[in-house]
Amino acid sequence: MKRRDFIKKASVGATAAAATTTIAAPFVHAAKKTPIRWRLQTYAGPALAEHVIKPQIEAFNKIANGDMVIELYNADQLVPTPELFRAMQKGTIDAVQSDDDSIAAPVDVSVFAAYFPFATRYSLDVPTLFNQYGLNEIWEEAYNEVDGVTWLGSGPWDPCNFATKSPINSLEDLKGKRVFTFPTGGKFLQRFGVVPVTLPWEDVEVALQTGELDGIAWSGITEDYTVGWADVTEYYLTNNISGAWIGSYFANSEKWEAVPEHLKALFKVTMDSSNYNRMSWYWWGEAHYRVNGGKLKLTTIPEHEWDKVEAEAVKYWDEIAAKSPRNAKVVEILKKYTDTMKKAGKPYRYAD
Incomplete structure (x- = not known):
C-alpha cells in the first residue's frame, strides 16, 4: 500500500471511530435509590439485644444492599413495651420483636406466648409446636382478625x-x-x-x-x-x-405490604437464622453458666x-x-x- 493511501484511510477510520464513540456513549447520571426505612424495637435491653437480634438486623441491612434499612431500637427506647402493639398499629413504629403477652396483643392466643407455664421443656419444643403441630396456622388466624398488624413468625428463647x-x-x-x-x-x-x-x-x-x-x-x-x-x-x-420463651416478630401491615417480595423473603430468612443462632447460644449458656459462672x-x-x-x-x-x-x-x-x-x-x- 502506498504511504499516501495508508494515511488517508487511517484518518477516515479514526474520524469515524471518534464520531461513533461520541454519539453512542453519552454520559448518564445514575439515579440514587431511596431505601425503604423501618424502625424496629425489641423487647431486649442493649446487652441482650447484642445477641438476640442485632446480628440479624446487621445481616439484613448488608444483604439488602441499600434497598432497605432497618434501624434497631432497644427495650422502651421509643415506646414503652406494653404500648408497642398499639404504636405498631398506628404506624408510630414499623416492626417489633417481642412476645405477644408483653406488648398486650389483643388476641386470645397472646396468653400462650412468653412463658405459658410448663408448655415447653426445651427450646426445640417451640419450632416443633409451631411447624409440626399447627400453631403457625392458629397464630395466623388470630392475627388476621386484628387490623393493622401482621404476625411474621415465632421462635424459641431461654427457660x-x-x-x-x-x-x-x-x-x-x-x-x-x-x-x-x-x-x-x-x-x-x-x-x-x-x-x-x-x-x-x-x-x-x-x-x-x-x-x-x-x-x-x-x-x-x-x-x-x-x-x-x-x-x-x-x-x-x-x-x-x-x-423456653416464645417470642415473635410483628410488623405494621401497611408497611409490610409495601416491602417488595424479595425483601420480605430476606427478612424471613434472617429471622429464621436468628432463631437458630439464638437457640444454640442459649443451649450453650444455660449449661456453661451453671458450671462455670x-x-x-x-x-x-x-x-x-x-x-x-x-x-x-x-x-x-x-x-x-x-x-x-x-x-x-x-x-x-x-x-x-x-x-x-x-x-x-x-x-x-x-x-x-
Missing part, C-alpha cells in the same frame, strides 16, 4: 428460672417475693405467693440493688450473666416454670414439692382453655404434644 437475693429451697420460700416477670407467668406464680412487679427493663438492676425487687423470673441463667443481673442477685433456682449459687426445690406446681399448671391450662374455642384448641395441642413426648421417653421426656 424461665428465678434469680433471687435470698435462697429458695421450698415453695414456702416463694411467698412474698417481689419478682420482675412476664404478665401471664406472674399471674400463675401468684398462686404460690409471688408478688409480680412490672418495671421498665432498664430499671430492674437498680430495683434489685435498692430492695424494691427480691428477684426476677424473667429468663434463664444465660441472660442473668449477660445483662448483669448475676451481679445483683446471689441465688439461682434450677426448677423452671417453662423450658461462679457468681450465682444453685438451689433446687425437691421434686415432690415442685410436682405441686406442675399439677397447678394443668388446672391453669384448663382455665385458659375455657376462655375461647381457639384457646381450647391450643391447650388440646399442648396436652397431645406433652403426652407424645412422655410416651417417647428419653431424650424427649422422662417418664413419670
Whole structure:
C-alpha cells in the first residue's frame, strides 16, 4: 500500500471511530435509590439485644444492599413495651420483636406466648409446636382478625428460672417475693405467693440493688450473666416454670405490604437464622453458666414439692382453655404434644 493511501484511510477510520464513540456513549447520571426505612424495637435491653437480634438486623441491612434499612431500637427506647402493639398499629413504629403477652396483643392466643407455664421443656419444643403441630396456622388466624398488624413468625428463647437475693429451697420460700416477670407467668406464680412487679427493663438492676425487687423470673441463667443481673442477685433456682420463651416478630401491615417480595423473603430468612443462632447460644449458656459462672449459687426445690406446681399448671391450662374455642384448641395441642413426648421417653421426656 502506498504511504499516501495508508494515511488517508487511517484518518477516515479514526474520524469515524471518534464520531461513533461520541454519539453512542453519552454520559448518564445514575439515579440514587431511596431505601425503604423501618424502625424496629425489641423487647431486649442493649446487652441482650447484642445477641438476640442485632446480628440479624446487621445481616439484613448488608444483604439488602441499600434497598432497605432497618434501624434497631432497644427495650422502651421509643415506646414503652406494653404500648408497642398499639404504636405498631398506628404506624408510630414499623416492626417489633417481642412476645405477644408483653406488648398486650389483643388476641386470645397472646396468653400462650412468653412463658405459658410448663408448655415447653426445651427450646426445640417451640419450632416443633409451631411447624409440626399447627400453631403457625392458629397464630395466623388470630392475627388476621386484628387490623393493622401482621404476625411474621415465632421462635424459641431461654427457660424461665428465678434469680433471687435470698435462697429458695421450698415453695414456702416463694411467698412474698417481689419478682420482675412476664404478665401471664406472674399471674400463675401468684398462686404460690409471688408478688409480680412490672418495671421498665432498664430499671430492674437498680430495683434489685435498692430492695424494691427480691428477684426476677424473667429468663434463664444465660441472660442473668449477660445483662448483669448475676451481679445483683446471689441465688439461682434450677426448677423452671417453662423450658423456653416464645417470642415473635410483628410488623405494621401497611408497611409490610409495601416491602417488595424479595425483601420480605430476606427478612424471613434472617429471622429464621436468628432463631437458630439464638437457640444454640442459649443451649450453650444455660449449661456453661451453671458450671462455670461462679457468681450465682444453685438451689433446687425437691421434686415432690415442685410436682405441686406442675399439677397447678394443668388446672391453669384448663382455665385458659375455657376462655375461647381457639384457646381450647391450643391447650388440646399442648396436652397431645406433652403426652407424645412422655410416651417417647428419653431424650424427649422422662417418664413419670
